[in-house]
Amino acid sequence: MAKYDFVIAVGGAPGQGIDTVGKSMSQICARHGLHVYTYSAYQSLIRGGHTFLTVRISSEPVANHGDKIDMIIAMDRNSIETHLQNVAPGGALIYNSDDVKAAPERDDIQLCPISYKELSNNTDRLKRMLNICMFGVALKMVGGDLQVLEDIISLTFGRKGQEVVDANVGVARAGYNHAAEHFTPFEMQFEKQEPKLAFVEGNAAMAMGGAAAGVKFYAAYPMSPSTGVLHWMAPNARDLGIIVRQCEDEISVINMVIGAAHAGCRAMCATSGGGFALMSEAIGSAGMMEIPIVVINVQRGGPSTGLPTKTEQGDLWQLLGASQGDFPKIIVSPTSIMDGFDTIPELFNLVDKFQCPGMVLSDLTLSMGFTTFDPDTINWQPEIDRGEFISGPVELDGEYLRYAITDSGISPRAIPGTPGHMHVVATDDHDEDGGLISDEFTNPHKRRDIMEKRQRKMEGIAELLPPPTFEGPEDAEVTLIGWGSTHGVISEAAQQLTEAGISTNHIHFKWLYPMDEDAINEVLAKSAYSIIVECNYTGQFARFLRSETGFKADSHIRKYDGEPFMPHHVADGARELLKSKTDLYVPYQEIVV
Secondary structure: OOOOEEEEEEEEOOOOOHHHHHHHHHHHHHHOOOEEEEEEEOOOOOOOOOEEEEEEEEOOOOOOOOOOOOEEEEOOHHHHHHHHHHOOOOOEEEEEHHHOOOOOOOOOOEEEEEOHHHHOOOOOOOOOOHHHHHHHHHHHHHOOOHHHHHHHHHHHHHHHOHHHHHHHHHHHHHHHHHHHHHOOOOOOOOOOOOOOOEEEEHHHHHHHHHHHHOEEEEEEOOOOOOHHHHHHHHHHHHHHOOEEEEOOOHHHHHHHHHHHHHOOOEEEEEEOHHHHHHHHHHHHHHHHHOOOEEEEEEEOEOOOOOEOOOOOOOOHHHHHOOOOOOOOOEEEOOOOHHHHHHHHHHHHHHHHHHOOEEEEEEEHHHHOOEEEEOHHHOOOOOOOOOOOEEOOOOOOOOOOOOOOOOOOOOOOEEOOOOOOOOOOOOOOOEOOOOOEHHHOOOOHHHHHHHHHHHHHHHHHHHHHOOOOEEEOOOOOOEEEEEEHHHHHHHHHHHHHHHHOOOOEEEEEEOEEEOOOHHHHHHHHOOOOEEEEEEOOOOOHHHHHHHHHHOOOOOEEEEOOOOOOOOHHHHHHHHHHHHHHOOOEEOOOOOOOO
């Protein structure tokens, strides 16, 4: 158990600098060597609405935003009214007394009113620096280093000029000093640890993974919550030698990516469910032409436009059914923010080796969350395996057959224009040299041969994909089963249950398709009372797992309200399912944004 585990939340309206506070707090924690996980709940509005950002700070690595809130920085009255009840006993509420006529009523927490008019000397009438002033108060109460905050302010606002930097530093100091004089600091204080850490957003982690994998072409049409990949790629492209294109729609995106990959470079794109729907036909063409590409789908609530700023694990069957017909493809769902970094190079090696599309299933929880990490533990130069890839002159033993029928299903792939390797690539089915089967007549024997050749790749892929991970005692009373982004929250829930006397283990899936039935059933056989945990209404993974392996879970915990699981949601659900012997538990979301 971590000796320090503290949660700060910031509530307010869009435009009040809430993200600045969250980012700055994360930077300070990283420089203190503390671990951070952030989650931002917000509305699909430019102005108006409500935003609630949660920053969990711990002496040990954390992979979810936790079960409690120790301190809230309320930027407006709405945040007080909505979230006062969510502060844990013994916690604190920081608010601007200039805007609040009656003090909030809670006698089990510390109320920390500040007069921004006084602390800013009434010079900032628009309250543009209220967030920094309140942050100064919060920093003092948790024992953070003011000098680190001042350094971060200089980095953040330096391009706006020294006058802006000095003004922000001034209100930060005013808030910090005011807290020292008027408020009681928390008993548990920040303690610097080694090493200092870096921090990153989930989308940026996948983008960096692409750069490490050797991506040289990236295309996208902005679509929340995947746009952060483009935001990282665009400013870093020139230094990394990556061509980045923002296209007019997702159909253009996927076809550009296929074209770039056909020309020999590693190519990638990212979108969400609605954009992926437009890419579906082209993904099938990549499967037919055996061109390796990577497509990231950052899931949000659906269907249709759905919930643009909320999370869900609702696109699994969409990816399983991407395009018509049968063709080899790989689907993977990262289990943490930094696993997103590692997953991209792993997937590129596989799609290059087996010459097929690869798809990444992330979601808003992972992709728009921030976490800290130790840069020295990251493999910034992963192994790159291009498979049977011909990029220069080679001696031929006979005619070059782009789609030569082999035992593995893998055929040598040559870059267009390679001397002696002329071939046809088209979306119609074809024979070994690329000639369209339907140009003579639809020869059933050739169709069967080429179809079986492609599908033989699936056997090779399944053999290389790791089975699901298993954590905990094999003789546990309860087995929690999850996939993708729920790993961190399920692991913590399993720990809570075990500490409460209910022995619990955890099976988690990252590589979703194809599945090695025997290897997976060997792991699943270790489960006693099994509960599948996922963020969708119909139990998409539960149905898929049963269809692939025959495994039927005893019970299910499902969430589909747009907000991610908290650990106690899973732990409470497991207790209820064990007690009631029903087969479904849907947790109640306490924090409403």
